[in-house]
Amino acid sequence: MKENFPIPQNESERLFHLSSLDVDYTSLNDSLKDLNRLAAKVAGTEISLVNLIDAYTQWTVGSHGLDLQQMSREESVCQYTIMGDQGFEVPDLSTDERFNKNFYVDDPLALRYYFGLPLQDNGVNIGALCVMDTSLKTLSPEKVELLKIIGDEIVNRIKFYHRLENMQHRLNDANQNSKKVAHDIRGPLAGIIGLSEMISQQGNSANVAEVMEFIKMIHSGSKSLLDLADEILSQSDLEKPIGENELNLIALKNKLLQLYQPQATHKKILLSVVINEQQKNVIFSKHKVLQVIGNLVSNAIKFTPEKGKVSVVLDLISTTDQTLLDISVTDTGIGIAPYRIEQILSGSAESTIGTGDEKGYGFGLPLVKHLCESLGGKLTIESTAGAGTTFHAQLIQQPI
Template identity: 60%
Template sequence: MSENYPVPYNETERLLKLSDLDIDYGSLSESFKDLTHLAAKVAGTEISLINLIDAYTQWTVARHGLDLHQMTREESVCQYTITQADQFEVPDLSADDRFNKNFYVGEPLSLRYYFGVPLKDNDGLNIGALCVLDTKLKMLSPEKIELLKIIAVEIMNRIKTYQTMESLQNKLKDAGESNKKVAHDIRGPIAGIIGLSEIITEQGKNANLDQVIEFIKLIHNGSKSLLDLADEILSDHNEVKAPGINEFDLSSFRAKLLELYGPQAAYKKINLKITINPDKKNIIFSKNKLLQINGNLISNAVKFTPAGGTITVELDLLVKQEANILQILVADSGVGISEDEIVEILTGGMGTKQGTGGEKGYGFGLSLVKHLIDKMHGEMFITSEKGKGTIFRIELPQSNL
């Protein structure tokens, strides 16, 4: 495949939009299953895929007819589709020098026909593509092409709905936290009422005021019941709970990273090891932008680590009263980077470089990581030695959930 890989003119804005959507690439399949099936039916093809493309990877978030989950961006056809305003067609993949050496053209897949439509947001940014493929040569009618474009619009509508639902989940959680704060705040006054009623009860006993005592006992019992209820609410809040839709703990974060990025490392025969601090494994924190940050760092490490190498990811939480600090370390045994390149990354820039497996790359992944970390008021530290690997250390403040 030619090394003149296509890059949209608005690539930085496009990647920022994709990161703002903050999509878990492994969680959308069921939401789009009907649309991939419909697209294949409309086109009369064996295969239909919904692909989102980040700085390093094409993520197949929904599929029909082909059990594909990801591939390198360099190998994809949809990287060309996202540079187009309207559509992109390859009549015969085997006759096109840009694609005919890629795995999906040879056996056993033997794909030949490709047609793709950009997935375009309201600002005209193409975050991915809806594509249909077949092992036979095809020609789509204008009517079928228009129907595929309508399906692409519906995919974007659902992605926006998905994002809105996550936002609502966050607001509902915030409301729940407010309710728990109210429960906490009423404990003091109720405890005071109980203490006062105990004093009055004791004085009532000394005065033999039986009716007053009975009345005060009712106040006392009622107040104690309220206090018990507040304690119950607060104890529920303090129990170890499973992370919600917008949350991780260290265990679930590790599992998601292995699910998404383990295949990349395995494909290049790299050992990916992810460890967590077991003492902090059940502390819940927001998943906001964490997959984009950690994912880009792991993909970058895969790109610059030769086969047989090792990538180590360490996840930990520094627990503080005001805000916990999520600590991420990504270390590789790759080619390393120079001091000048470290300065360039930390100042928000990074040029395109050739990977150890011939991957040319696109030069935007680490710039995006630095942008996201700065936006979250975090810090990034880089150490490296040429020929011996690179270590990225990230510290990200997390609101205490």
């Protein structure tokens, strides 16, 4: 009998909100490093992680004490943390039947203690801040309150970078309204500094003296954000090398392999990414691109058996009035029946189990369809039962 993994009642809303933040799961670790160290120091644990959970995967976007990038959602402890509004504690992972068979409980990690807090934005839990240790621990109420403040600051950082990316996107489109941009940027910075002061006050009342040495790190992080904001405001020439909020086909290929090769390798699946070499250096916006392709690749890996193949083909197609990012994801998986394709495209598909018993959450492909349509594109699906599936998406892009 397969385990029933937890799914929040607002899962569809949760995933849509996470996708709206358009997080690049490879880009946040440096900006969250000070907060991860602070969380571990407050809790007195060896490890602190910031995890975001999408339809298929738990992505570690910030870490201290453990080099971890991702794991399947069904293996994670944080999937239970996002079910509620309070902290979720596991005193001993090795004695809890939900987790004691997972890799992080065995050597060499041999993790035992877990405490997680949901990271909430606009009423939905996008992920969790968790602290872990190889020894058994207990956290005082004062330390839990400090961790909550740190968790709020983490959400502020993520939202701040999202706003910066949106501002850069607007600047690339129009290069206008710089005074409004400056105002929008400095507001969140004031919030960051205010939260730093709150942490300082909480640290004193809780007698956590070690916390104070990390406050300077938060102020330093705020200064680096301000420098980034000033850099954006000073850009007048949009003819520039590829930036953090941009991609070309080469960069997109490398990022997809970095993100999804571990999933494919774990399941013994050959993942390939092919690009149109003639268009490889054309720069375009990163806006929502990774969210669309990532869900398609994760879904393909999930429904492809061991020793199968998942192939991604990327191209830029230029017409007289627009440029299309053309995406094809083809797998050698179990295929999709016609009625299931209709359900997926209508948003009424139910969860199914993958070829490796992976849990299906039922929201990934409807999310892709929504994202494609919100960007003025479309999603089509071609499949033969038992012979694989091809997902074809086109997104309107403006070369930069």
